[in-house]
Amino acid sequence: MAARGDREGNPNRSNVSGAGVRALLRGRTIVYPDDMGWMLLSLMLSVPGRPTSEEAQPPTPVPPSTAPAPDPLPKSPVAFPHPLLTEILFSVPTKNGDANLDGERQTAGDEFVELINPHDKPIKIGGYTLHDAAKPGKSQFRFTFPALTLEPGQVVVVFNGHESKIKGEQEGTIGDAATPPRRQHPEFGNAWTFTARAPSTRAGLANGGDYVMLLDPRDVPVQCVIWGEAEDPKLPVGHRCLLERGPDAEGVSIQRRSVEGQFAEHPPFRAEGLGTDSPLMPYSPGVFVVPGLTRLEDLPPYRGAR
Numbered sequence: 001m002a003a004r005g006d007r008e009g010n011p012n013r014s015n016v017s018g019a020g021v022r023a024l025l026r027g028r029t030i031v032y033p034d035d036m037g038w039m040l041l042s043l044m045l046s047v048p049g050r051p052t053s054e055e056a057q058p059p060t061p062v063p064p065s066t067a068p069a070p071d072p073l074p075k076s077p078v079a080f081p082h083p084l085l086t087e088i089l090f091s092v093p094t095k096n097g098d099a100n101l102d103g104e105r106q107t108a109g110d111e112f113v114e115l116i117n118p119h120d121k122p123i124k125i126g127g128y129t130l131h132d133a134a135k136p137g138k139s140q141f142r143f144t145f146p147a148l149t150l151e152p153g154q155v156v157v158v159f160n161g162h163e164s165k166i167k168g169e170q171e172g173t174i175g176d177a178a179t180p181p182r183r184q185h186p187e188f189g190n191a192w193t194f195t196a197r198a199p200s201t202r203a204g205l206a207n208g209g210d211y212v213m214l215l216d217p218r219d220v221p222v223q224c225v226i227w228g229e230a231e232d233p234k235l236p237v238g239h240r241c242l243l244e245r246g247p248d249a250e251g252v253s254i255q256r257r258s259v260e261g262q263f264a265e266h267p268p269f270r271a272e273g274l275g276t277d278s279p280l281m282p283y284s285p286g287v288f289v290v291p292g293l294t295r296l297e298d299l300p301p302y303r304g305a306r
């Protein structure tokens with residue numbers, strides 16, 4: 001089966017084909033069993049027992065593994081242990097705008113921010129904060145994560161959530177600032193999914209110009225994605241923070257082309273198997289593939305609004 005979404009040119013898959021990613025994944029899973037086999041073989045050879053004439057012979061040297069070494073992970077633009085911003089929907093499309101799949105389009109409530117763990121070790125995102133360019137108060141979009149560990153390659157989505165009743169809130173598959181989700185959400189690419197429960201439509205991302213800032217648990221700026229007329233954030237002198245400009249986008253999200261790539265407009269995306277009469281989606285909350293980290297077999301498609 002081809003990777004879902006490949007046909008529509010999802011940027012997640014554009015640099016590495018589904019087969020290529022699987023080959024990479026297979027490359028990794030081949031290497032580890034070989035190492036394990038080598039460890040087991042070493043153990044077996046060291047187990048004492050009554051030697052037979054054959055066993056008394058010195059063991060034949062085992063040639064080194066011929067399995068290809070896994071490709072190095074793409075280099076994250078943010079250092080360990082920080083998560084990486086990967087997709088932002090600030091301009092909810094008029095048509096097919098129900099990104100959070102609660103059955104209705106909300107101008108602010110369907111906005112979302114997506115992050116991943118781009119590192120090869122787990123990270124903790126509790127205490128990290130997302131906020132926009134508005135002054136602190138009722139007009140600011142602001143969300144602080146509760147305690148949650150993100151395994152390598154895992155994805156997090158935070159919906160604005162204003163006036164939304166997102167599927168899974170009752171069952172605990174949607175978390176909020178107080179409580180992490182009980183499990184990953186199958187309808188959002190198996191991402192850990194949150195609602196910020198924004199208190200008003202004003203507490204949304206401005207289409208004409210705004211930014212999403214990521215602060216670490218000590219409120220130190222880590223990464224900021226800016227678009228439109230918004231000015232760069234004011235940072236402490238000499239402070240290093242990843243500042244990126246995203247394109248102006250209308251009715252479409254902006255998403256990284258890859259871990260190392262820049263933000264670009266999200267190309268039309270359709271999960272495989274939905275049929276050509278299904279709408280092409282201009283966003284993909286919870287879906288972001290990192291070659292070498294993402295387990296494609298665990299990744300359900302994002303089916304989009306219907």
Ligand SMILES: [Ca+2]
Binds near residue numbers: 099102103106164
């Ligand atoms: Ca909605």
Ligand SMILES: [Ca+2]
Binds near residue numbers: 087255283285286288
């Ligand atoms: Ca995505």
